[in-house]
Amino acid sequence: MPTRRELLWWALALAPWARAEDVASFRRAAFDARTLAAALEPLGLRAPTPSPEVSLQAPDLHENGAAVPITLGCSAPGVQRLLLGIERNPTWLSALFEPSDALEPEFATRVKMQESSRVIALAQLADGRLLMASKEVRITLGGCGGTPDAAPESTGPTLMRVQAAPGGAVVRALMKHEMESGQRKDEAGRVLPPWHIQEVIARLNGKPVMSAQWGTSISKNPFLQFTLKGAKPGDRVALAWADNRGAQRSDEVTMA
Known part of the structure; x- marks a missing residue:
């Protein structure tokens, strides 16, 4: 019988993307948090142990x-989530991976650090x-502010x-996206609104194998690398994403 997480991934994979800002699964409160404790609370997580x-x-x-x-990882069995946080960024949580x-x-991946x-x-x-x-x-x-490109x-x-x-196989992906942090100003001094990828799903031969959620501190044109177990030539690997503007x-690609 499929697990609850597998059912959720299949629903995300088969249903048309809604506007990413309206996707109920996006942990907005966690990604808006400014401290570790504030980010863990809406995720239902307790204090971590080194x-x-x-x-x-x-x-x-x-x-x-x-x-x-x-690069972050864990050698312990039963990993449900991996989270990446940066203490002195405007918001604490950068990425949440569910393999x-x-x-x-x-x-x-690559991140912006203020x-x-x-x-x-x-x-x-x-x-x-x-x-x-840590x-x-x-x-x-610093990389969260600065002057934006003219175009x-x-x-x-x-x-x-x-x-x-x-x-298996190592997957390396480079996604074309501005990933605006919401910390920069235009020439008129107006703060540019955040524009970033929120949801990412990886599939192997059509089956979801990873979901991720990203905040505003993932770098422009995001890089992502992960390793698939048991992948072989002829297998199809797909990446899908949705951002907070609905794009x-x-x-x-097919593994050669």
């Missing part, structure tokens, strides 16, 4: 705060535990590469 089973890779020093590479058993519970800060990775397990790892990352030039880019196709790896895309 654990070596949670991995967090990030540079000690990075010049460009607009695109800081981060199925078809994925390794590890994701790589200033030097502690970055935190959380892993929610099936037994109810919430594990944590790292201080120094930033030379912001539109959305476009997702560039995807699926490369065979032991036991949506779904792109698919």
Whole structure:
């Protein structure tokens, strides 16, 4: 019998996207929160416990705060969610990943950091535990503000590469999207409203295998990397996303 999470993924995969800002599953209160405790409360999560089973890779020093590479994962069994937070950003929660058993519970992406800060990775397990790892990352030039482009880019196709790896395949994707943080001002001094991808779904041969939700601190033209278990040549890998303005895309590649 399908699990509750599988039923939810199938509903998201088969139904037409609604306006992303109206999707009931988007944890708006968590992504609007400014602190760790405030982000955990609407998700029904308790205080985390530091654990070596949670991995967090990030540079000690990075010049460009607009695109800081981060990899988070967990080696413990029963990973239900992986969360990424940045303490000194305008909002704490950057990303929430929900992998199925078809994925390794590890994701790589790039984030915007306003200033030097502690970055935190959380892993929610099936037994109810919430594990944590953290790292201080120094930033030379903050990436949440700045001057916007004169002509912001539109959305476009997702560039995807699926490369065979032991036991499966590594998926690397680059999505074309402005990912406006809501922290910048135009030439007239008006604050530009947030414009960002909120929901992402990955499918293997049409079956949802991962869902993710993103806040405003994922970098422009988002990068995402994850590993599929058991993928083989001829398998179809698709990524679909929806943003807070109602734009949506779904792109698919076949593993060579």
